[in-house]
Amino acid sequence: MKRGGLARRQAILFYAFVSPWIIGFLAFYIGPMIASFYLSLTSYEIIQPGEWVGLGNYGLLLTGDSLFWHSMSITAVYSALRIPLGLLIALGIALLLNQQLRGMSIYRTIYFLPTLLPAVASSILWVWVFEPNYGVLNNGLALVGVQGPRWLGDVDWALYAMVIMSLWGFGGAMIIFLAGLQGVPRTLYEAAMIDGANRWARFWNVTFPMISPVFFFNLVLGTIGAMQVFGEAYVVGMAGPGPGGPANATLFYYVLYLYTTAFTYLRMGYGAAMAWVLFLLILLLTGLNFVVGRRWVYYAG
Amino acid sequence: MNRAHVRPATAVPIRRTVRVDAILSRATGYLVVLALAALMLMPLSWMVSTSLKELHDVYTYPPSWIPKTVVWSNYPTALTTFPFLKYLGNTLIITATTVIGTLVSSCLVAYGFARLPAPGRGFLFILLLSTMMLPGQVTIIPLFILYTKLGWVNTYLPLIVPSWFAAGAFYVFLLRQFFLTIPNELSDAARVDGAGELVILTRVILPLSRPALLTVIVFSFMQHWNDFWGPLIFLQKEDTYTLSLGLAMFLTSIGSGMGRQWNLMMAASFVVMVPIIALFFFAQRYFIEGIALTGLKG
Structure with missing residues (x-):
């Protein structure tokens, strides 16, 4: 009787303590999600009440909207470059730093800092770095005899410039890799060395399997992040050669399209449908990562 | 052999x-x-x-790293060319209230998840974690409509209120993981002495959780100081702008092409970065631990 009383008391207290989150969850997640899905089935435009259009928004988006495919392909190419490059650099540098190099904490600080800086300020900085004539990048390239492109002002280069900019922020993934690497037991390496495994073999047979869950985590997080790029693209678009310039067309990321649809043209029903397509795509990619991950992610214990 | x-x-x-x-x-x-x-x-x-x-x-070619004359006055000039102090004040109000809100609500919720067994707790925790996966774009449109109807657009409420309801699942998760490492014997001893759960949380758990609390403070400060998406959508009147938003708008106002005053632009952008750089140098440990924790346990 007494035990049951305690359990009940604790359960009541649990719900009391957690109630702020439950209210928040209903008000800021579940409620808006339902509303957003409903909106996506209408032609709601804030100034005028919408009409029920069923799956019309989705149909138009997938079959009749060239901007949808345009912005999706930009986002896809960008992600396909940024995610693997970012992971590779982050892992490579983490491996280097993990060799107990002297001054390791200083390098870690330097590499990590850019990830924390406000996106607006650092994007503005990069626009200036990429400036074709007076910017530091092209002048550095000129020193080694390379004529740099017009970067953000060039249709063929703008996306690569954005990828380079994103790589400046590899530090977050690197810190996570470092934490993972520090968790690999030394004895495993010693055992591998006794067996005569070289560096490469040690990496593939010890290090990689042991940090594969961390690698997986970074991959999933990186994918979600790359799909949602917004601030950088917005600022670069504003700072670039002006609205309507090549940078605007080539950097028309999906979330930027969503933002202009919903908040510039106030087509909120259509925007909501766009958001759901993004959400489903992220779920799909995450699910795919999990399915494929089962083949290469190793969970010790 | x-x-x-x-x-x-x-x-x-x-x-x-x-x-x-x-x-x-x-x-x-x-x-x-x-x-x-x-x-x-x-x-x-x-x-x-x-x-x-x-x-x-x-605009001298080739550019040099060292300024011909060092013009310190670029900083005061840049910061008076746009209402910097106003935006700084706005940003500080938003960051301070969201950091406090995050701290208070996340501690309560995390304590519940860490220390109070109840039916449905595991399920709710999974729900909590899953909110981290939801892209903000899905909820932003209905929230905008709701806030418009409530008259909250152009106020700081859309940016502040969610933090008081533990909307940042990451912070709850981080605190819960930390609370779990504190031995139960300590709270049991306090319970024997007749302390209630709230007293145990504030007198026993929180004093032992300094590193986790600092991690939450540091991250939520950074999150709201850097935030661009929220202010861009909810703050449309110029005198409500935050620094990040104001900076982006300042960019368009200083001309384009050759005439653009990059020296002022860089001065203003650097000033906006400085608090984060300073915070990072003083609290580097908490940044690194926080990031590492997400990777290892997430």
């Missing part, structure tokens, strides 16, 4: 190659790490350099 016989013969060459290997890889390691550090710092030093130049010096 056979192996034991073979081992001594090969042991010496293996050790030698391992040593040469180690020295070589260390040398290249230092080289790569140093070169990359220089590369990483280049944009920031370029920013500071430009921020101290005269405008014609900015």
